[in-house]
Amino acid sequence: MKSPTRTEIMTIVASRLLGDGSTCFVGIGIPSMAANLARLTHAPDVVLIYESGTIGAKPNILPLSIGDGELAETADTVVSTPEIFAYWLQGGRVDVGFLGAAQVDKFANLNSTVIGEYQTPKVRLPGAGGAPEIAALAKDTLIIINHDPRKLVERVDFITSPGYLDGGDARKKAGLKGGPSAVITDLGVLVPEVDSKELIVSQVHAGVTRDQIQEATGWELRFADQVTETEPPTELELTALRQLLERTEASRRQAS
Amino acid sequence: MKSPTRTEIMTIVASRLLGDGSTCFVGIGIPSMAANLARLTHAPDVVLIYESGTIGAKPNILPLSIGDGELAETADTVVSTPEIFAYWLQGGRVDVGFLGAAQVDKFANLNSTVIGEYQTPKVRLPGAGGAPEIAALAKDTLIIINHDPRKLVERVDFITSPGYLDGGDARKKAGLKGGPSAVITDLGVLVPEVDSKELIVSQVHAGVTRDQIQEATGWELRFADQVTETEPPTELELTALRQLLERTEASRRQAS
């Protein structure tokens, strides 16, 4: 079996963090890949909720968009967009929000709006979508992002979606519960330190050095007292992930 | 053909006031009878909306409750109770609200809450239901009530649903448009006077004297300059109404 790529490791590590039976509001892309991998491995009863209104979707292939027919056909129920946000997310029924972003900062705040100034952006990103309310209202948030010093930055250019804001009890003071419990990257896992809420490295993937991870991060990183090494992907995990991607590829080739 | 009863005349007169193609939010009882009679005679394209969420109901028999299966089966669509009030009534899509009440007063305010004091009622009536918002938000309101001095009173014990409040521009000042355009009784029709908004008699049914109508009214009645006599029910109207009631009776006998 081919050894796993960094992206595969990231996806598998993220999937492991999703508990069986939990309800997960899933962003498109790697979050969707990781959530479906969890469903196909250790968490068969995870409930996947997509912002397109599909609840309990069990796609056999990965959707390219957040509202592919595959999601609707395999869902337990399909509701309107207002309902998915009002009754299901805001109603407090989401255990885990699984998000990506263009930037994440030291206090796990997310930017998917602009690089540069809002009025005169250097890069105009797609924008908020469902993320501000997912990050605010899900009981827990998991963030997946590739390690890169322009992506993991000391302070995001724009807070689209709240992590721990200025750190410490700032999030709680703003009236929010929950908060991100982990940032999973292609190099390791960062978690918020208990009191300061600053992201610190708790786990590194096999073969990744501390220098490497520091170089790929836009602020001076701190490390947990006990940094663990990521358990290597099991054959089951790797096979399930690769078959999922193969099915997806095959289906896209066939369609076009 | 048996000559029409007072209740039949009241129902037929009310039905005539409903324009073809209008959307009508229908209360149960005589309002529902009149609205369906309109649909079966001059207004085949009236859209009947019941608060149970049935839109475009075309019942073949009269429902006993506002949510009989007959309504759902014949409707163009059936929506939830929150939706019927939010999107359809509050959204401004109702032309005519067709209401009954226990009491109506000189300014067409409706009481369906209590006789006596609210905290220590002499008679506790069923309450508001959908009426306060129907009376406030439908573009026009038609009220059907039996003429009786305890029912047509100078001032209702309790304003459940607004007519013209204290009269004059009180309703407009409260921020409400529309307002009742007619109170149809078994003796005649009362309409709000242009400026004062006091209900005055504009029409009497055949054979009804001014004294009779005054005796049956709880305040000193005024009459329009031109009081017309109700056009007698046509054979078509009477036949349609009686057949509707016969079908309804037959169906209830069969069911029990």
Place this chain on the structure above:
Amino acid sequence: MSTSSISLAEAIRLHVSDGDSVALEGFTHLIPFAAGHEIIRQRRRDLTLVRLTPDLICDQLIGMGCAKKLVFSWGGHPGVGSLHRFRDAVEKAWPAPLEIDERSHAAMSAAYVAGAAGLPMAVLRGFVGSDLPNHNANIRFIECPFTQEKLAATPAINPDVAIIHAQKADRQGNVLLWGIVGVQKEIALAATRCIVTVEEIVDKLEAPPNACVLPAWTIDAICEVPGGAFPSYAHGYYERDNAAYLAWDAVSKSREQFTAWMDQHVLGTENFAEFRHQLAS
């Protein structure tokens, strides 16, 4: 994530306690009568009953002394007139005083929506010109920050327990209802716990697209009670028993006759099936 079915008696024992607020919904359709009877049989007390149209089911619960408070918008006997037990409680405090929180259908259904949506209040164009706000502190007015219009606000309703009747559940516990769906989805999601009685449990739900479905993980107890909405109806299963409705007027008129009827038919039967059997004979 599946909810296995239990008996209705067990569901009420587990999930409804004295003092709870209990929403029993069903807008003329799918009224959870069987569950209401079981609450009476188990002699629950001091309940806050929540229901837009507290018709016969609430008349019975109130007359049997189960309720201390009623949150409602229309308390009548549909197509007939008064609810005698409700009136006796409000007018003469029999068998016990009944506190009321009275709103309108528009406000109560919006309050359930707010409850399901995790908001503390509902906003609506309501109650303008009505005397109700003068008698209920749960109706207030706020100002729109954009248009400065005056709008009504009413607190969200989040009952301790929601009880509904539906047509079907599958073996995983997913629930399907159709026809006049009322506010059932909203109260199921607004409540802390949710009990669903169903006409039948099936292998596959076969819900049409965008039907009103409650996933198993939103429900705490599923009970198979065929005919559990009698004398109301279950679309696709049986019709409203109008005769039984009409008969209630006479049964409920006097305290004595009401009590005798309830003693014989509800307290004197083991469950809803026996009640229906006894009533039919």
Place this chain on the structure above:
Amino acid sequence: MSTSSISLAEAIRLHVSDGDSVALEGFTHLIPFAAGHEIIRQRRRDLTLVRLTPDLICDQLIGMGCAKKLVFSWGGHPGVGSLHRFRDAVEKAWPAPLEIDERSHAAMSAAYVAGAAGLPMAVLRGFVGSDLPNHNANIRFIECPFTQEKLAATPAINPDVAIIHAQKADRQGNVLLWGIVGVQKEIALAATRCIVTVEEIVDKLEAPPNACVLPAWTIDAICEVPGGAFPSYAHGYYERDNAAYLAWDAVSKSREQFTAWMDQHVLGTENFAEFRHQLAS
């Protein structure tokens, strides 16, 4: 009360004017591409486009200079990345400056609900900790009069015109859609006028119970445009053309290539059927 069908060109001519606010909705599904193209062909100007996910359809309208403003919550190319024409307009004002009113999906969908429900604003638990309220006066905070909690408020959206694509209409003009229904019912009801393109017009709608149906009297124009959601999909009719979506990235990257493509395929065709035929060959 029936709405007879007309051509899409006629519907756009009658109901979409320069300067209008136009909501084109469809959440990844049933996106009204044919109608978007017709707006481009008729060279409408100064439109305020309203759409949660202004993907390819808005990229085309913006790049062709039809829009002066965009109300939106996510402007990306789903599963691919950037919308190049949208970015070019925001970053470099090409072909014209583009004003933006940016909210979130939760806020925009609630704003449509408020619009459909005749309320001036929507209330939600939103935007806490986000920088968006600092840049958009259409996001404010109010206080709950019952709990004193801080809640976000955003103005209702009531577009001049709503345009949606649905699976079916019957000959009376009643419309049925199913699958991922997005915010279509809400915008149809929130807008002053509503245009619906459909896959087919049938004798009988045969809507399942509680399906998403828009009665004929809520709709101003119905146009039969088979395939009118291409390259998005119509559940039960055809699938999403992922290849066409992926190809858009290259087509839209440069102003020149974009303009040439639009000239040839959209301005250079009479209608959507011809566009699809040309593209296929």
